[in-house]
Amino acid sequence: MNTSGGEITVHDKHVDYSGAKMGMWLFLFTELIFFGGMFLLYAVYRSSFPEEFYSTSAELHRTIGAVNTVVLITSSLTMACSITAVKKGDTRLSALFQLLTILFALTFLVVKYFEWEAKIGHGIYPGSEALTAQGQGKIIFYSLYFVMTGIHGVHVLAGIAVISVTMAMTLKNRINKGDYIRLENTGLYWHFVDIIWVYLFPLLYLIG
C-alpha cells in the first residue's frame, strides 16, 4: 500500500488514487477472512475425516474442474489486458476485453451449473436423504463442496455485475486513460475471486 503521492485532480474533483486502492485492499482482506472461516472448517473436518475426504474427493469430476480453472485464469488475463488497454487510451479495446472476461465468467458458471446439476441429480446435496444416509465425513465434504463453491459462485456473479458496470462506463468514456481507478479496483476484486478458486480446486478436486 503506497501511502505517498498518487493524487491527481480530475475535473476539479479531488481523486485520491492511493486512498481508493487502499480501501479496495482492505475490502479484499475482509473477503479473505470471510473465506478463511470456511477454509478453517475445511481444515478441521479434513483432519477429523481424512480417509472419507480423499475417497469423496475422487467422486468429483477432475477434468471439468481443471477446465473451469483454465477458464477462470484466462478471465484474469483478459481483465488485466483491459486495464492495460485503458492505460494506453484504447477504451474500445478495454471494453472488448471486459466483455471477454464476462463471457469467461459466464462459462465458468455454466460449467459449474452442470456439475452441481449432476450431483443433485444423483440425490447428493446438503440435507438430502441419499447424502444423510452416508458416512459423516462424506456428508461434511459435500456440504463444504456446495457451500464453498456456492459462495464462490455468488462472488463470480457479483463480479459479472460489477464488470458489466465498468464496461458500460468504459464505453461512455467515464473510465478513461486519466481516471481508471474503478476498473483497476474491479480487476483486483476479480483476481481475488480467481485466487480463491485456485485454492478451492486442489483442496476439493485433487486430494483423492
Add this chain to the structure above:
Amino acid sequence: MNSGQPAEAPQSFYYNTGKYRGVLSWVLSTDHKRIGILYLLSVGAFFLTGVTLGLLMRLELIAPGKTVVNASTYDSLFTLHGIIMIFFFIIPGIPASLGNFFLPLMIGARDVAFPRLNLLSWWFYIVAGFLALATVVMPGGPPDVGWTFYPPYSIRTTTSVSLAAFAAFVVGFSSILTGLNFITTIHRLRAPGMGWLRMPLFPWALYATSWVQVLATPVLAITVLLLILERSFGVGFFDPVKGGDPLMFQHLFWIYSHPAVYIMILPAMGIISEVIPVFSRKAVFGYKAIVISTMAIGVVGYLVWGHHMFTTGMSEEAQLVFSLITFIVAVPSGIKVFNWVSTMYRGSIVMAPPMLFSLAFIFLFSIGGLTGLVNASVAANVHIHDTYFIVAHFHYVMFGGTGFAFFAGLHYWFPKMFGRIYNVRAALIACVVMFIGFNLLYFPLFILGWNGMPRRYYDYLPLYQPLNVLSTIGSWVLAAGILVVVINLVRGAFRGDPAGSNPWDGTTLEWQVPTPPPAENFDVIPEITHGPYHREGKAQ
C-alpha cells in the same frame, strides 16, 4: 434544527443542506457530520430500546418464579437485549457517531475518505436494525437463543433465529465499511505536518478499532451465514449427527466476538484519553505508551477467544495458553489507567460533566477489568462460568466502561456538535445518579454469581432474592439517571445557551473551528507544528 442555531454561525453545516431538502438532506447526506448525527440518533434509539428490555428483565427478576413475563418471553427478552445492545449500540455507538463527526475534524480533514460508503454504512445499519426488530412480529416469534446463537439449540428452535442472524450479517457490513473508511481516512487525509505521533489519541483509538472491525467482522459474517445455511439446508457443519461440531461454531463466533469486545472498549478509551488532559489542563501523561497499548490491545485481543470456552472440554494446554494471553491483554489496559491517573496528578482539575463521567469510567472499568482477570484464570472460571458473575463483569466493562465513556464523549463534544450547551448542573447530578444506580444494579450480581446463581433463567432459588431486589431497584435508579441525561441533552440541543467555539479550552483541532463546524470543516487546512496536547506557556 436549522432555525434554532445561533446567529453568529450562519455558515454552519446545518445550513448547508446540499442537493436535498428536509429529511432527505439528512438521510441522503454524505457530510460526515450529518451522518454522525444520524448515527447518534439511531444508536440512541436502540440504546433506549435495549434499556427498556433490560428493565423488563430486572423487573421479572425482582422475585422468584413468574413475576411479569413467562419463561419463553424472558428468553426472547435477554436475546433481543443482547443483540440490540451489542450489535446496534455498543459496537457502532462511539465510532460511527462521535467518531464519524470528529475523526475528520481532529485530523484536519474535510471529510472521510469515502463519503458515499459512509452513508451506505448508515443505511446498512438501519436496514439491519429493522430486520432485528422485525423478528418480534414474525411467525415463530423473536429469537430465544441468546445473542451468541449457539447451536445445536439455535438450529432446532423454530423462533426467528435466521432473520436475527441475517440482521447481524447486514450490520456487519455497516461495521466493516466504517472501519475501512476510517483506516483509509487516517492514512490519507491527515493534515500536513500531522505525523503519526502528532495524531490525537481518539483518532488513534479509532484506528486500532477500525483494524479490528475490518479483520474480525468477516468471521462473524461467515459464521452467521453458515448458521442460516444450517437452518435452511441442513449443511451439517455444526450438527453432530452429520459429523459437524457445535464447538466449531463457538470457536468461529468468539474469533469475532472477543475482538469485538475491543471494538467496543478501544474508542471508549480514546474518549477518556481526550477528556482527561483537557480537564486537567495538562498534556496527557505518556502519549506514546497509550498509543502503543492501544495497538497492543488490538493485536493481542485476537488471540484470547478461547477463554469463553474453558468449560467446553478444550485441552489443558489450550486452556493454559488462552488463560496466559488473557492475562497479558490486561497489561496494556492497566498501562492506560495509570496514564490517565498520572495525567491528573498535579493538574488543575475542572470537574465538568465529561470529566465526572470519565472518572466514573476509570472506577467502573477498573472493577470490570480486574474481575476479568478472575474470569481469565481457569480454575475460577469453571466456578463462575455462566453465572451472574460474568454478567456483572461484562456490564462493568461494557456499560460502566464503554457506556459511561460514550456519555463522557457526548457531554464533551455536545457543544461543538449542536452549538449549544446543556445544563451543566443537571448533567453532573445525572452522572452521580447513574453511577449510584449502576453500582446498585450490577455489584450485587457479582455476589449472586459467586454464590452460584446461573444467568439466563427467569427464575431463581429464594435465597437469592434480597440481592436481586437490590439489583432491580438499582435498575430504576440507573434508568432515572439516563432519563435525566436524555432530557437534559435534548433540551440543550434546542434551548441551551450558545456555546463558544472552545468552551472547554481544548487543544485539539476540532476546537479550533467555528461552532457548529462549517460544512467543509476548515477554510484552510491547518499546518500541524506540534503534538495534540500542547499548551502554550506550559511545561510539558
